[in-house]
Structure formats: C-alpha cells, structure tokens
Amino acid sequence: MMMTTNLLIKSLICLYLTIFLMTSQTLAFMSLLSKSKTHQDITRDAILQTTVDICRSQALKNGKVFVLPVLLTVATVTEACQSSDSAKDFQSSINEINKNNALVDVQHSFTGSYHFDNEEFWTGRDLITKGVSAVKNHVKQQRYQAAREALGKTLHTLQDFYSHSNWIELENREPYPNLIKPDTIISNIADSETCKSCYGDGCPSNILESVIAQHQLTSGYFGQSKPKGKCSHGGEADLSSWGQGGINKDDSDSSHGYLHEAAALVATNATRQLLDYIKEAVGDSEFLRLLGLGQTSALCFVIDTTSSMSDDIAMLRKVTSSIVNSRKSTAPLEYILMTFNDTDYGLLTRTSDPKVFKDQINAIVPRGGGDDPEMCLSGLQLALTGSPPRTEIFVFTDADAKDKWLTSTVQALIERTKSVVSFIIANSDSSRGRRSAEPVDDQQQVSPQPFNVQVYQDLAQASGGHVIQVNNATQASNIIAITSKSTMVTLFQAVRNPPKAETFSVFVDFSVQSLTIYITGNSPDYTITSPTGVSQSSTKLHSSETLWPIQRVGNLDTVQPNELEQAGLWKFSINSTYPYTIKVVGQSGVDFLFDFVELSQGLHSSYSVLNSRPVANTSINLLLSMVGGDNVRPTELSLVRASSSNSFNGILEELASGQYLVSFNSIPAGEFTVRVVGKASFLSNVVLNFQRQSATRFQTSRLTITTEPFETMELGKEFTLPFTVATNGSGGSFNISVINDRNFDTLFNTSLTLESGGSANGIVILTVPTNTSSGTDVTVTIQAEAADGSDFNYIVLRLLVVPPVRDFFLPVCKAVNIKADCPGDCSMSSWYLTANVTGGYGSDIPSVRVLQGNGNLTITSVLSDTGMVVTTAVFSSSCCSRDLELVAVDAMGNVATCFKSLRATAAPRVLTYGAEFFLILPVCLWLNMGVSF
Secondary structure (H helix, E strand, O other), rough: HHHHHHHHHHHHHHHHHHHHHHHHOOOOOOOOOOOOHHHHHHHHHHHHHHHHHHHHHHHHHOOOOOOOOOOOOOOHHHHHHHHHHHHHHHHHHHHHHHHHHHHHHHHHOOOOHOOOOOOHHHHHHHHHHHHHHHHHHHHOOOOHHHHHHHHHHHHHHHHHHHHOOOOOOOOOOOHHHHHHHOOOOOOOOOOOOOEEEOOOOOOOEOOHHHHOOOOOOOOEEHHOOOOOOEEEEOOOOOOHOOOEOOOOOOOOOOHHHHHHHHHHHHHHHHHHHHHHHHHHHOOHHHHHHOEEEEEEEEEEEEEEOOOOHHHHHHHHHHHHHHHHHHOOOOOOOOEEEEEEEEOOOOOOOEEEEHHHHHHHHHHHOOOOOOOOOOHHHHHHHHHHHOOOOOOOEEEOOOOEEEEEEHHHHHHHHHHHOEEEEEEEEEOOOOOOOOOOOOOOOHHOOOOOOOOOOOOHHHHHHOOOOOEEEEOOOHHHHHHHHOOOOOOOOEEEEEEEEEOOOOEEEEEEHHHHHEEEEEEHHHHHHHEEOOOOOEEEHHOEEEEEEEOEEEEEEOOOOEEEEOOOOEOOOEEEEEOOOOOEEEEEEEEOEEEEEEEEEEEEOOOOOOEEOOOOOOOOOOEEEEEEEEOOOOOOOEEEEEEOOOOOOOOOEEEEEEEEEOOOEEEEEEOOOOOEEEEEEEEEEEEEOOEEEEEEEOOEEEEEEOEEEEEEOEEEEEOOEEEEEEEEHHHHHHOEEEEEEEOOOOEEEEEEEEEEEEOOOOOEEEEEEEOOOOOOOOOOOEEEEEEEEEEEOOOOOEEEEEEEEEEOOOOOOOOEEEEEEEEEEEEOOOOHEEEEEEEEEEEEOOOOOOOOEEEEEOEEEEEEEOOOOOOOOOEEEEEEOOOOOOOOEEEEEEEOOEEEEEEEEEEHHHHOOOOOOOOOOOOOOOOOOOHHHHOOO
C-alpha cells in the first residue's frame, strides 16, 4: 500500500510538472508577456543609453550642440544622433540582438552555466568572456550580423547573474566588473550551506546570515540537482524550493521579487559596461555600425560578366557613378558586388567606400560565354547570404539560369532575409544576340535565343521586386536610384495571375514623400485617381494631357505623381488580359519590422524566430516592431492572400513601447503578405491613418524541418547534423536536398518516406576544409519537397567555423626563488620572487603581467635544453605591498592566474620556497579564452 501511494504521489507530481512546464510564464528576467523588466527591456535600455553617450561625445568633440532626448526611444535617439534615416536599421539591430538573447532560453534552458545557476560562476564567466571576444573579432572583420548574434547570447548570461545569484542580496548596487574581464578572479564563492528553510511569501530571508555577513557568493539550484543546504532557484516548477523558497528575482512575483527592480537596474548598468568594453576595443564608428547607425542601407549588384554583356557593363559603370554621386549628401550606402558567368561565380565583396565600389565595377572584364545559360542563381545565392537582411539586390543578365536546381534555395533565402530582388534583363528581345567565348565581328553575331524568364519572375515576385527587360542598363538607373533609398517603404502591392480587372484603394499618409507607383505587365490598361479626384490613364502616356511623368521601360511603367497634396485615398483601376503586378512605395520614417516566432514554455520561457515556412492550418505568433516613434500605433495586422484581397486579422497585444505580439489562431494555406494598418499623429495632435505592407511574399507548408541547436563547426573536421522532417498532411516520399554557400562537401539522405501525419529522421555530414578561415560563416539550407512538387519547406541555418582546440594545457607557474625580509617598518624593507612560466605543449608565453601588486616586473624568455620556451618573471616590491597576482597568457590564448601572498592571514594561500606552484587555488585557473592581452 505504501509503495502504491508513493507511486501515485510521484505520478501526480510528474503530471503537475508536465502541465506547469507547458503553461509557465516564469523565470529568466521574464520575456514577452511579462509586465516586469525583461531581458529585452534591459538590453534595449542599455543600447539606447550607450548610443546617446557616444553621439553626445562625438558632437561635443566636433563642437556641435547635442540635445539630450527627454525620453530615450529608437526614434528620439536616432534623431539626436542626426541619423533619423537609420531608425529602421537601428531597430532591426536591437531586435536581432534581443532575439539571440531570447534564444539562450530555448537552446540552453537546462544548462546552468548559461544562467549562472547551480553556482556555476567560472563557466558562466567563461561564456561571457568568450562571447565578448567573439563580438570584437566579428566586428573587426565587419561580420556585423554574426557579432549581433554573439552579443545577444552573451548579454543573456550576463544579465541572469544579477537575477539568479545573491549579488543584489549582498547589497551590491553596481555591476560586478570581473564578469567581463578574463584576467580577473571571481572570489569568495560559498563553499558550504547557503540557505535555510523558511515559510511565507517569497521567503525573503532564506539566505543564511553568515553568507550575507561574509559576502559569500551563491546562486540557486533546481530540483534534485540541489545539494543539501544550498539555495533553490525558486518558482512553482522548482520542487527543491518547496518549504524553502528561492532566490531568483526574474519577476516582481518571483521568490525574491521585491529585489526585481534593483536586479534589473544593475543588469542594465552591467549591459552598458559590457557595451562600453566592446566599444573601446572596436572604436565608436564600428560600434555604431554594429548597431545599424551611420550606414542606412545596402545596395547589391549581381552582374553577368560574359562577353555578351560588354556593352551593358560599360553602361552599368555610368549608372553606378550616377547613383554613387547622387548619394554624396545623404547617409552612406554599403555597396556589395557579386559576379557570375558561364561556368563560375566570383567572391562577394563589400565596401562602404563609393570609390572602391566604382573601381570594382570598372575592373570587371567581360569574357567567356558561348552557351546561353549562366550561373546566375549561384551568384544570387551568395549575394543573399552575404548581404544584410532587407537588401535591395539587382541582378543584371541577358541569359537564362544554368543552375535552376537552386531555385528553391534562393526562394528560401529571400523569405528568410526579406531582401528585394529585381532582375534587369538586358536586350533580351533585340537583334544583338549572345556572343561566343571568342570575339566575333558584328556581322558574325547570331540571332538572339529567347529564354523563359518565369524563374526570374517567380523569384522577383516572391521578394517584391521586378523583372525589367531593357535595351541597355542605363534605362534601369532611375529605378535603382529610387528603390535604394533607405527610407523607402511599401504601402501596397498585389499580383494578379491569372489576371482580372480590379480597383485597388491605397491610403497615403502625410509622412509619405516621393510617391511612386510601379505597374508591370504586357501593356495593361490602368487609371490612377488622386485623393483630389485628378485622374490619369495609361492610354495618355504620350499625350499632351499627361499630368504626371510616366517612365516606361520594357514591361514596367513607373509613375511619380507630382501632386502637392499626396496624402489621402488613391485608387488604381487595372484591366489586363495578361498577368500584372502593382506596387506602391514612398519615402517615410514610418514602417514596421516583424518575425514569425515560436513561443517556448518551460524552465525559461522565451521565443525563437522561425527559420522556415510557417505550418499551414496551425496557430502562429508574430513579433511586431513599429518604426517611426511613439506616436505610431498599429490597430490591425493581417495576412493578405497574394492572389486576392482576402485577409486574416491577428490579435494584437502590446509588450513594450512599439513592440507587439500578434497571434493567429490559424494561418491559411497558400501565399500571403503581411499588412499593418494603424494611426499616427503626423501634424500636431491630428491623428491620421497609415498602412504598410511587406515587400516579401511568404508561403505556408504542411511540412516541418527541425534540427538540434548547433552553432559552430570545427575546422578540418566532419560535422554531423541530424534533422527531422514531419508532416501534418498526407504521407509519401519526400525529396531532400542540402545546399551550403561555401561548397563544402556534403552527404545526406536524398529522400525520406513519411506516413500521414508522421515524421522521419535524416542526417547531414559536412566536411570543413582545412584551409577555411576561422570565423567563416556558412549558411546551410535543408529542403524537403513532396515527390509530386505539391509541398515544400526548408530550414536555414547559419554556422560558424571555429579552430580546433589543440592545447588544453594552460600556462604553469613554478616558483624558482622567493626572498622576503619584512621586519618592522615596511617602507624600509622589500621582497622579491622569481618564477618560471611555461605553456602547454611548450607553446610560447607572449604575455605575463601584474594584475594585483605594486612593484617592478621584468620578463625574459629562453629556450631550454629540451626545446621548451621558458619565460622567467622577476618581481620585486616593498613589504608594504604583500600580495602579487600574475596573469600569464600562452600562444594559444589560454590564461592562468597565479597568486602569492606574504600575509599571515592568508596561510592557506602562502607558498614556501621550493613548492611546485603558487596559485590562487590548488590548481591554476583554466579559462581557455583564445584571446591575448
């Protein structure tokens, strides 16, 4: 009977925990739905404060007046920094850092070191210092996206220290600087019992008085992993806290929630301290670029360099110069160039120097060709993976794609990056013809070989771009100049295929300038009517009655109404027997950013951004960020079917200023765009409507692909990546393809068989070449497609290549001689120490320095008889300074902290002459940092 009762109790407990972990919204500086301070709040506040400090310092240095905003927001900070055009990129960078901060709770929920749980202080600090090193290295290599990813993850661990440890209970109200410095120690960690049993709300006094009095450091444990007498983390899911309480301060309702505000404030200051630490290493300008300021957008050209493109490339050089010169008085662009030809494609180059970019274009030498198709999609794939999100990409070619097997991969990357791709098809219907690999006379040129542009059309429409057939590249210059402006927003777009006559209504708000309408198709009839009732028809293109300039280039009409009052309701009536598209854009500071997200429940509730298509006919959540200031509020977010005007509204819930969680009970199958309708006060206190729409067209799938949360691949080794494909629809055979943008050798299952509503496992093996540069990022796309082509999904992963760890042995400190003569007056006596420091496997010791102590240090290095480099450190000091702490770093970046004290009170740490090591602990502090000092 007793066994049955115990079993029943255990079963009920397990059931309770299962239910709780599915519904809990607690732990880890609450995320998303909490009304307390979240990781996202802390990170955003620290970034805004740090950015204002930098801009103020730069303004004062240049003799300019700086006006400190009363309220720090993305809009007010970018305005104060005289970089209002960067507001969208600034907000996007903060979002990128925050979503990687949140990802730690998804990928490492049960790993104590990522949250400073279980008194894992050394490993937690190790994660922070390694993360800081990675951020600095990525910024120096201008890999800003990778830097933001590393920064977000690092900040999560740092911020959790102040909520999960007793730092705040010890009455500390300043950050602990040793957490971000690899050459310092974390001292006074509790080595015995730390908490007692207690009862009552929150158990505010459950930490032992002796721990508080001696300022000993501790943190909470979870469940059965908690040693007897240690503190619990706390919360209903933590069984170890029942009858004892916990010590976390994640929320105002947490075990020690009365200290939540204090913990959040110190965590914010600690975040600022870490950001300043990075800024000092990389410089102000590079730090601002990391945050998306000072460089407002990117412009990418993907150019066919075969011989038949010679004339177009010559014209493209003029176009490039014109665009670059027109941007001199505005915020700078980042220029990106990718080339491709008949058999190969080049390396992606990026620069913010317009002269360098023009020189790169001028250096292109057209050559090769012969057969029509080119490696167009291979070049476009690298442009998508190597460019920032939401980049305007222009592909220049006069031929079909040879590598159409990449179509699905390119479409997946378009959906993930939200970049806009337009194809400029040069001279596709002229008599010029394509040239062979060998130069030929004009008389020898063959007739043009027409090709089907449907692949290009599909990719352009998926991204919100165009396919433009031109006689020469110059005709595209106006389109490129308009769309490359950083403040260009999409108000409306629609694709009608099959075609039908339809009238579209678009509301243009007062913030919109330079209104531009793009209509593509085979000579569609259309009429545009302004809010004042003025109309213009496409039939009057060359008429003297034309009111607004219309530029017709191939199949694209560009209309730029010159109405003084553009705000109000515009109507566009289109009638065509052929498929057509319409897109309405303008310049405005009001826009929106969004990601589809999955909410994660459990020990650390959080969210992760979908890196695949949403699953059809299931619930979905969307994280929305408004850009344009606190006066901009969404009233409706909807998913609009691409083939019609039907829409599905989500439920809006405000998380913070400008941040919203949007929930859909069910997402429909098919293609759709995202539309936001809202209200904003543009003129004094007058509240007016606005609308915005995503340029990217998304799709749903019944398939899902999942993988483990891998982040790195080791140089020169095989990397194994298991994955799972599942379906909530019918089963059958599904084709699998795996593409990476570095051409690493890849093995994988080419097909998987799924039962209806079932799943199957596969595996990918990637081989990283030994000549790959450390820090190289690799984009891997795993795709699953039904055998009949009726369904398709993907998962896009970004992995970093890291060097193998060859040296696990850290520097060894060995005392050779020590002499202390310290009687009476300390100022009249001195002591000295001689020590030899050697690296693991005989590696050099390029750095030995004093961390603590006042005296003189001299360093010499010699090669011993055994071939090992021995570094001799000689230190001398007055007896008034009796502590010495040395930091030694070997050539592999491994760090050892070595300590010597002459104080009688430090007897356990005193080393007598002839002992093997002099260390702060019985063994050296092993950090494996991979950095030097």
